[in-house]
Amino acid sequence: MTVNTQPVTESPDDPRAFGLPLVDAHSLPAELRTLVSRVHDLVDAVANTEVDTDTLAETAATVEGLTDRLNVARRQIGAMVRRELGDGTTMVGTITNIVEGETNPAAPQLFLDRTDEGLRAEVTLNTIYQGPPGLVHGGWIAAMLDQAVGSVSAVETSPGLTANLEIDYRRPTPLFTPLEITSWVERVEGRKVFVAGRIRAHGQVTAEATALMIRVEADG
Ligand SMILES: CCCCCCCCCCCCCC(=O)SCCNC(=O)CCNC(=O)[C@H](O)C(C)(C)COP(=O)(O)OP(=O)(O)OC[C@H]1O[C@@H](n2cnc3c(N)ncnc32)[C@H](O)[C@@H]1OP(=O)(O)O
Known part of the structure; x- marks a missing residue:
């Protein structure tokens, strides 16, 4: 028990x-x-x-x-x-x-907060999240962006699951550097919510995401 x-x-x-x-x-x-x-x-x-x-x-x-x-x-x-x-x-x-x-x-305790455009968080990652030497693991980049786009969809529409997530890795994402993560809703078609997000380090985009969230209803 x-x-x-x-x-x-x-x-x-x-x-x-x-x-x-x-x-x-x-x-x-x-x-x-x-x-x-x-x-x-x-x-x-x-x-x-x-x-x-x-x-x-x-x-x-x-x-x-x-x-x-x-x-x-x-x-x-x-x-x-x-x-x-x-x-x-x-x-x-x-x-x-x-x-x-x-x-x-x-x-990593990515605490997203509301902005006029959608959601935003700042986080600095240490070697727990390391992939290549001194850089954030690509899977973690995807995880943080999935969270950011899933959350903005939930906050601005209603909770859902990621049906599709596409990541473009533009530049290496460094450890021990403040990262800015933003996400926003692009359009809504019934249960389908098209969302996007990006990560910036030193003001430069390191990764971008587009995703499709499917809104789910509680049973009953
Ligand atoms: C439970 C919620 C928790 C809430 C937590 C909130 C916090 C959020 C933060 C969490 C953040 C982290 C988030 C996570 O980690 S979410 C975890 C990772 N994601 C999953 O495990 C989802 C697995 N997939 C499914 O369960 C089902 O496939 C879902 C539920 C997504 C849809 O199955 P469902 O049977 O319900 O719907 P449907 O198949 O009739 O499709 C509906 C429409 O969508 C279109 N379509 C479908 N797939 C695709 C695709 N790949 N590309 C393009 N289009 C696609 C489809 O053609 C149709 O279009 P239309 O014909 O109507 O035009």
Whole structure:
């Protein structure tokens, strides 16, 4: 049996949650956010460490114990989070989303916010997201753009799934550099939402995406 003892707001009536457990981002405990951030740093430390084997073995045992401690109370798969955007509107997504999820230490925490054109985020990536030396992995570039175009479609129309995603890699996307990610809706035809997005580093476009999102309705 799993028990969730965290003091979070349950709001099952938002149709964008598809009947799944939904919490408001602002009600997540500060302690959880701190833990996520510390583990994010831990992943980077593990990925890059050259310490001696005794330290490695001790650390592995410690981490195993911590994992067991946390696993006594797990969220339901698909649990959702609702975040408030700068203009007061809200966005709903899975709480462990690999790009944006508040509780996911592996996520780069790409927090998109509303602009006049669509959505925008800024993020700086470290070697956890490395593909070629010093550069962001192409799959991660696609993942961030998928998130950005999927989210703008959800915010400006209603939630949907990516049917098609096309990426043009224009220039290498550097690590340890602020990246600006933007997305916007180009047109809507019934359930089909045609969207686009881009990533810029130092003001120069490094990648561009076009995508087709298909809006889905909650059952019942
Ligand atoms: C569940 C929602 C969660 C919400 C979370 C919100 C946060 C968002 C952030 C998340 C961001 C991350 C996002 C992710 O990671 S989403 C995860 C990755 N995507 C998927 O897993 C989707 C898999 N595919 C499907 O489930 C189905 O194919 C879908 C649902 C997409 C459509 O199957 P459905 O049976 O419903 O519809 P339909 O087949 O009648 O097609 C409808 C229309 O679309 C046209 N068409 C279809 N495919 C293509 C194509 N490839 N190119 C061009 N056109 C295409 C088709 O011809 C038709 O046109 P028309 O004949 O009407 O003119």
